[in-house]
Amino acid sequence: MIPAHIYNDKELFELEKERLFSRSWLFVAHESEVPEAGDYVVRRVLEDSFIISRDEQGQVRTLFNMCLHRGMQVCRAVMGHASHFRCPYHGWSYRNDGRLVGLPFHKEAYGGEEGFKKKGQTLLPAPSLATYNGLIFISMDPDAEPLEEFLGDFKFYLDYYTKQSADGIELRGPQRWRVKANWKIGAENFAGDMYHTPQTHTSVVEIGLFREPKAEKRKDGTTYWAGNGGGTTYKLPEGGLEERLRYVGYPDEMIARMKEQWTQEQLDVVGKDGFMISAASLFPNMSFVHNWPRVEEGSDEVLPFISIRVWQPISENETEVLSWFAVDKNAPEEYKALSYTAYLMCFGSGGMFEQDDVEELGLADQHGGWPDGAATVAQQPYGHAGERAERRGTFDLR
Ligand code: FES
Ligand SMILES: [Fe+2]
Numbered sequence: 391m392i393p394a395h396i397y398n399d400k401e402l403f404e405l406e407k408e409r410l411f412s413r414s415w416l417f418v419a420h421e422s423e424v425p426e427a428g429d430y431v432v433r434r435v436l437e438d439s440f441i442i443s444r445d446e447q448g449q450v451r452t453l454f455n456m457c458l459h460r461g462m463q464v465c466r467a468v469m470g471h472a473s474h475f476r477c478p479y480h481g482w483s484y485r486n487d488g489r490l491v492g493l494p495f496h497k498e499a500y501g502g503e504e505g506f507k508k509k510g511q512t513l514l515p516a517p518s519l520a521t522y523n524g525l526i527f528i529s530m531d532p533d534a535e536p537l538e539e540f541l542g543d544f545k546f547y548l549d550y551y552t553k554q555s556a557d558g559i560e561l562r563g564p565q566r567w568r569v570k571a572n573w574k575i576g577a578e579n580f581a582g583d584m585y586h587t588p589q590t591h592t593s594v595v596e597i598g599l600f601r602e603p604k605a606e607k608r609k610d611g612t613t614y615w616a617g618n619g620g621g622t623t624y625k626l627p628e629g630g631l632e633e634r635l636r637y638v639g640y641p642d643e644m645i646a647r648m649k650e651q652w653t654q655e656q657l658d659v660v661g662k663d664g665f666m667i668s669a670a671s672l673f674p675n676m677s678f679v680h681n682w683p684r685v686e687e688g689s690d691e692v693l694p695f696i697s698i699r700v701w702q703p704i705s706e707n708e709t710e711v712l713s714w715f716a717v718d719k720n721a722p723e724e725y726k727a728l729s730y731t732a733y734l735m736c737f738g739s740g741g742m743f744e745q746d747d748v749e750e751l752g753l754a755d756q757h758g759g760w761p762d763g764a765a766t767v768a769q770q771p772y773g774h775a776g777e778r779a780e781r782r783g784t785f786d787l788r
Contacts, residue, residue, distance in 0.1 A: 396572075396574070397571075397572040397574060397575060397706075397707075398572060398706055398707050399706055400705075400706050402706070403572075403703070403705065403706035406674075406703075407436055407703075410674050411435070411436055411530070411674065411703075412530045412531065413529070413530070413531050413534070414529065414540070414618075414673060414674050415518075415520070415527040415528070415529050415534060415537050415540045415541075416435055416527060416528055416529065416674075416675070416676075417525055417526070417527050417672070417676040417698075417700060418433045418435065418440060418442055418452060418526055418527065418528055419431050419433055419442045419526045420524050420525055420526060420559070420560075420561045420698075420714070420716075421450060421521065421524040421525075421526060422524060422558075422559065422560040422561050422719070423442075423469070423561055424442060424443060424444040424450065425444070426444065426471070427444050427445065427446050427447075427448055427486075428443075428444065428446070428471045428472060428473055428486055429443070429444050429469075429470075429471050430442060430443035430444070430465070430469065430470060430471070430472060430486065431468065431469040432455060432465055432467065432468055432469065434702060434710070435528070435530075435702070436702075436703060438454060438455075438456075439454075439455035439456070439463055440452050440453060440454060440455055440516060440528065441453045441454075441455045441464070441465050441475065441513070442526060443486045443487075444486070445485070445486050445487035446473070446485075446486065446487070447487070449487070450519075450521070450526060451486070451487055451488055451515065452515060452516040452519050452526065452528045453488045453513040453514065453515055453516070454513060454514040454515070454516070455513075456513070456514065457477040457479065457482055457513075458482065458490060458511055458513065458514075459477065459479070459480055459482050460479060460480070462477055462478065462479040464476075464477045464484060464513065466478065472486060473485065473486055474486065474491070474492075475513075476492065480494065481494045482494070484512070484513050487512075488512040488513035488514075488515065489511070489512050490508055490511040490512060490513075491508075493506075493508050496508060516528035516529070516530070517529060517530055517531060517532040517534075518530075518531060518532060518534040520536070520537035520538075521537075522537055522538065522541060522545065522548070522552075523548065523549065523552040523553050523558050523559070524552070524558045524559065525548075525552060540617070540618055541617050541618060541619070541672070542616065542617020542618060543616035543617040544616045544617035544618055544619030544620075544670075544672055545617070546616060546655075546656060547614070547616055547619065547621060547667055547670060548619070548672070548678075549651075549652060549656060550652075550656070550667045550680070551667065551670075551678045551680060551696050551698070551716065552716070553651055553652075554644060554647060554648050554651065554718040554721075555644070555647035555648070555650075555651055555718050555719065555720040556647070556650070556651060556720075557718075557719040557720055558718075558719060559696070559716045559717060559718055559719060560716070560717060560719045561698065561714045561715065561716050562714065562715040562716075562717075562730065563712075563713060563714040563715055563738075564699075564700075564712040564713055564714045565712075565713045565738045565739045566710060566711065566712050566713075567710070567711055567739050568704065568708060568709065568710050568711070569708070569709050569711060569748050569751055569752055570707060570708055570752050571707065571708070571709055571751040571752050572703075572706060572707055572709065573674075573675055573701040573702070573703040573709045574701075575751045576677065576699075576701040576709060576711065576747075576751055577671045577673075577674065577675050577676075577677060577701050578671070579669075579747065579751065580621070580669040580670060580671045580677035580678070580679070580699075581619075581620045581621060581669075581670065581671035581677075582613040582620055582621065582622055583622075584611060584613065584622045584668075586750070590746045590747065590750055591742075591743055591746050593742075593746070594736075594742050594743060594746065598684065598687075599683045599684055599735070599736075599742070600683060600684065600692075601684065601690065601692055610624065610625040611623045611624040611625050611665065611668065612625070612665060618672060618673040619670055619671060619672040619673065620670065620671060621667060621668065621669055621670025621671065621678070622667075622668045622669050622670070623659075623665040623666055623667050623668055624665070624666050624668050625664055625665060626638070626660070626664045626665065626666050627664075628664070629664075630661055631645075631649070631657055631660055631661030632645055634660050634661065634664065634666070635648065635660065638666055638682040638692065638694050639682045639691065639692045639693040639694045640694060641722065641725060643722065644718060644720075644721055644722075644725070647718075647720060666680070667680050668680055668681060675700055675701040675702065675703070676698070676699070676700055676701075677698070677699045677700075677701065678696070678697070678698055678699075679695075679696070679697045679699075679736075679737060680694060680695070680696050680697075681694065681695065681732075681736060682694040682695075682732070683695075683732050683735060683736055685728050685731050685732050685735070693725070693728050693729055693731075693732045694729065694732070695715065695717075695729045695730070695732040695733035695736070695737075696715075696716040696717065696729075696733075697713060697714060697715055697716060697733055697737045697738070698713075698714045698716050699711060699712060699713045699714065699737075700712040713737060713738050713739075713744075715729075715730055715733045715734075715738070717729050717730070
């Protein structure tokens, strides 16, 4: 049992910021969101704003969106394309690699380079930056452990979502909205709450969005912990690798690329053990979904989609959700379009699963403060461990 107040405790939230968010690797963007030199997106991490830009040399930069002069936000747009950023307050300007290049009245106000050295000044970079399969992570800890070590065995599962071919994924979005709920509720839901599906999402099953009409079947699968992540899988019907991938709606040309891309062990989780990844969370606040609804009424055909999300904490009881659609770069165009439809039907601000979940996540947190001594059951009841999808490791709360 864990005390329920952890979902609504201001003091604890301060500690989480200090001890969890300041030390963990945090997802901010995917390389496909800034494909060309000059492209940028702006992302918030707790109280800080970051410009994630691709500089003229093609290198990805993650810069504090904070002017060196008086700390104003240099870039006010959410995304765009620019060679320079000019601070709206006094007009200092920076190249898209962060270098300070323009300082109005440098001579008159500061006495030129002698009085204030402009050369060598740069917007502050995030203390640590690393990427995995094009996913850009930053850490506030300059001595953060290597990203790959942080991900650990979760990389094994991450590849199913982000590396279905050699070129990886491209992202669309994000949609953003706020929920009146603590960030942990969403992250935990995606990390292993298969238990809620038959109840919370009954109506989605009843309208025939899925091929398996029985709510019972929708919870057949297993959960796993791996490195700093954990997630859920669905059990697939009998069959070999190709049959099972076709069953969830992948076209043959995508299956051929997965076979080239994934290790034998990764292929065996699907082909031999019969598990297909579904929802997952990477500590602390990044989540994934993979599902395969029917996209056309009356048809038995299903089509998979992948979504990535971040539960960005605003306060102890408010969270900004960022939800992206992700798809393999090499997927056929028609597949991409239908997969996007599948995503929008299920998740994102208008998605049917999303409506159900937000209703629950919000209400779970609306008790005007949890009563003293209230507790919630942390353990998920489903854990029919497969041969390979076993529970390994635990979250490192440090
Ligand atoms: S605060 Fe940016 S130029 Fe003064
Ligand atoms: Fe859900």
